[in-house]
Amino acid sequence: MPFKALKKEVRELIGKALNELGYPTVDFLVQEPPSLEFGELSSNIAFEIAKKMKRNPYEIASNIASKIMSFEKKLIKEVLVAQPGYLNFRVDKCKYFKTTIHHLLDKPGYSDIGKGKRVIVEHTSVNPNKALHIGHLRNVVIGDVIYRLLKYTNHEVIVLNYIDDSGAQVADIIVGFKFLGFPENPPKPNIKFDQYCGDYVYVKVNQIYSQDPRTENYRKIVLKELENPESEIYKFARNIIEKVLIEQLKTCSELNAYYDCLNFESHIIFSNTWKKIFEQLREKNLISYASEGKNAGCWVYKDESGQEKVIIRSDGTATYIAKDILYAAWKLGLVEDFFNYEKFFVQKNGKVLWRTTLSEGEKDHPTFNNAELAINVIDIRQAWLQSIISEILRKFVGKESDKKYIHLGYEVVSLSRDTAKEIGVEVGDKEFVHMSGRSGMYINADIVLEKLYKLSYDETKKRNPEADEKWLNEVAHSIAVSALRYSLIRQDLGKILVFDLKEALKLEGDTGPYLQYTYARAYNIIEKYGKLPKKVETFDKLVEDEEYILLIELSKISDKIEEATTKLQPNKIAEYAHKLCLYFNTFYEKHQVIHEKDESKREQRILLVYSFTKALKTLMELLGIEAHKRI
């Protein structure tokens, strides 16, 4: 972790200097200056002391600098003072490059921030009545990258996918099949079952509801029946849901996202464990009985801003948030494990996918709950409800416990004007349009992937006319996935992602394929050279600006991974990987590696390129993007 070591050294040097100079101890920052011209690190310490002592910051900085110059230093070479009082530090390049390259050749960017901590990441959780659209994919990709980050930083991670098998959306397609005469099988056999249910049955049923509101009664009937596991409707629905799920999960595995267990909502409801936790909530005074007002007769939770949420209705039944609280408590191991489990199938990555079941299940199963931290990837529209759940859980576990329930919210994906128009949506004067599953206004995930695949296939074939079909398919698919995943992860979670099909089909610039291309380009150098130099102990020949800039950036890899993980900002990884590639390509265009005449310079460059490929591959793996030797 070269950059961190550097920061630490700077802090120590400053601290020691303050001590010897008799300056007061104050808080100060060690940060990256706006440009490498000023050095690799800089500090505002002189401003802070100047404020306190009412003295000139430049003078203070000069004193500290000359003091530090008299100390023995490890990675730091010199300290400079800049107006109006910055303290700028420069590394000993030779030493620092060696540290950095050795780090990258070993375990690039690794840092044990997890220490084996058990974390649940729940994502996807798409209603099992439709195919995934591009909005769902944002959830899948965010969740999956968070999983990968946590895993890499030594957390014990469990990935769950919550299946809402008893809600209105599932009920709607069951209404279609059971009451409105929709055929159980798609009219054409080549239509995916999830697409048939979502694009056709679900949309049409909702159209029928709005034309003839009396038909909505069917939904009520179905919802009621879904509460009874013995009912014919429940058994029928179970079968339909399973078929949809299998198709949905195919889409996810195409995108390299996998799960440990599927947790069915109905199995929480049937577990009848709610009463136990309800008693505890009442004992801890977390919920209260409303004797008057609009919620009279209900048990309610009052949130920190004083808003009330009904937990138990006046007729004694639990609202859906009650079930969410119970489920959250299960995740953190605060209630007994009320699920039974069985194996569902083996996923493409070889991992067994489990699911909860109403039957006895298998005794010998992994533990899926009992986490220290539960991260729930859910779009931002659920923010208020999720904050209530977090609040209740926080109070429930008490201050001394570290157990935590987190809602990782992200903004929705909407359609750009052009793309909305393309699928026949009325846009008016809006800049973008929200998708709606119910009204059929969305872009299907499989279709985008297919389009991307065709594009990448043509492009790859053009570049590799001799290549065989198998390889072409594999690479084209991988490029399509990388383009899609990257476009969904590169943006801050708090911003609406305006999806534009034309934009998404780009394979150049700030995209996943750019990373893959750069990787292949770099790897090609190593392959052409055919061997790795042994035992290079000094990197004194890496004197070019482009090498320096690349190496300094590379040295920050652990810091970036750590930051992305602890702040749950997966977009940081995409941004960093892109920046590294920009720097590498600049270097690549300007300097030769295998044609370099000076042998030791050539070997040092080979190692630089090799360590770059190691770093980039690590980042790509975190993003769920495959690195190919050739594309």
Next chain:
RNA sequence: GGGCUCGUAGCUCAGCAUGGAUAGAGCGGCAGCCUCCUAAGCUGUAGGUCGGGGGUUCAAAUCCCCUCGGGCCCGCCA
């Protein structure tokens, strides 16, 4: 009505937590670069009232207040 959130180049976005040194990328535009490791690349160039106003500060895209514009949430439904 209450609450949350976004607004930075023509477009898509970084930077805001912890105020600091010339506000950064990509796309698109324009002008260039393949007898040399993959041109899915690179170089140069044009393009900015950081939504607006006020305040705090030696210093504000960043903090505070107001305001305008977009989006979302606020049922004993799920």
